[in-house]
Amino acid sequence: MKSGNFWIYLLVMFGVTYLIRVLPFLIFHKKIENKVIRSFLAYIPYTVLGAMTVPAVFYATGSLLTACAGVAAALLAAYRGKGLFTVAVCASLTAFAVGAVLQAAGLS
Structure with missing residues (x-):
């Protein structure tokens, strides 16, 4: 990758990340x-974390x-509350x- 392309990619990633947080x-x-919208927004972090973690576990x-x-x-x-x-x-x-x-049983 050329050095110029690296900086362009970096600036684009910065812009996208910044816009997502500022918009x-x-x-x-x-x-x-609205209570429905507020409760929906309250669960988004847990949903995203679950969607990223559960497939990776398997x-x-x-x-x-x-x-x-x-x-x-x-x-x-x-x-059990651990x-x-x-x-x-x-x-x-x-x-x-x-x-x-x-592995000991020779099944893997």
């Missing part, structure tokens, strides 16, 4: 009073079985253990 402030001057281990075991362990730990770190450790250890068992 809502320029468009909406008043506080949004491809992270290279095996659908180990990924499903890790997700099941994470859901169980989260349901913290984020504990949930992540439980999911990782479960996926690792299932992968080790599958």
Whole structure:
């Protein structure tokens, strides 16, 4: 990539990112009073995070079985009210253990 192209790409990315963050402030001057719209906007960060994270979880281990075991362990730990770190450790250890068992059994 040429040095000139790099700066053009960088400026375009800056412009797009800046517009996405500034346009809502320029468009909406008043506080949004509609309860439906406010509740919809309140859930957007969780929805986007879920949409980015959930598909990646099933491809992270290279095996659908180990990924499903890790997700099941994470859901169980989260349901029991454990913290984020504990949930992540439980999911990782479960996926690792299932992968080790599958490898020892010659199934992977």
